[in-house]
Amino acid sequence: MFIIAAIAYAFSIFIDVSVYHFKYYIKDSKNVRHLLSLINIFQYCSRGFILIFIPIMAYVTESVKDKNEVWGITILAHFLVILFLLPLYSHRFTSFFALKVIVVLNRFFGRSKPFTLEKIEKQSRIKMISFSGDWVLFSINYIAGFLFSISITFLYYINFSYPQKALMLSSLTQVINMFGSILLILLIDPKIMGAIDDGQGYKEIKILTTSRILAHITLVLILFYIR
DSSP states (O other), X not given: OHHHHHHHHHHHHHHHHHHHHHHHHOOOTTSHHHHHHHHHHHHXXXXXXXXXXXXXXXXXXXXXXXXXXXXXXXXXXXXXXXXXXXXXXXXXXXXXXXXXXXXXXHHHHSTTOOOOOOOOOOOOHHHHHOOTTOHHHHHHHHHHHHHHHHHHHHHHHHHTTOGGGHHHHHHHHHHHHHHHHHHIIIIIHHHHHHHHHTTOOHHHHHHHHHHHHHHHHHHHHHHHHHO
């Protein structure tokens, strides 16, 4: 059950990040809104995985009361996130995965509406690794990912140090999560979606993926430090 919690959290983050890859790879000028609605359905699945993670962590914290168990689940969750995000660097994997997910969702929720996707060619390696001038986007993505993850996962471990402050800690994590959401909605999403609309966006989604991976690596290091 505890391993399930870590896997569920990792899947949640994987879906949140992969959605931007979907918006880049899944294009059909005649069915834009239809495809976006299917992508949104997939994105909401991440909330479902979080609803698996949270009750299990709450149970371990309040009923089992095993601090080491909570630490182990938390660090495993962040480690799995890193592993799950790495395949998104592969053009072949991401385009294939995005197509399969959309086909399945279209069959169940779109009444198998026909669509023809534009073929997205892999961009050159130079464009992929050239991040000069994009450090602002990278930094904002990193901060947002860091805030999201630390607000959700560190609450349970910190609760052992402040058992009488559970409500205050919960409120604080919601505030931290809110700041992450503001960064995403106001600064990250418009930048990436604007680049995709302009026929670009490959570099931006790679920056997003890299920043999220580094954010979780940072959280793993913090967990080892506070152990």
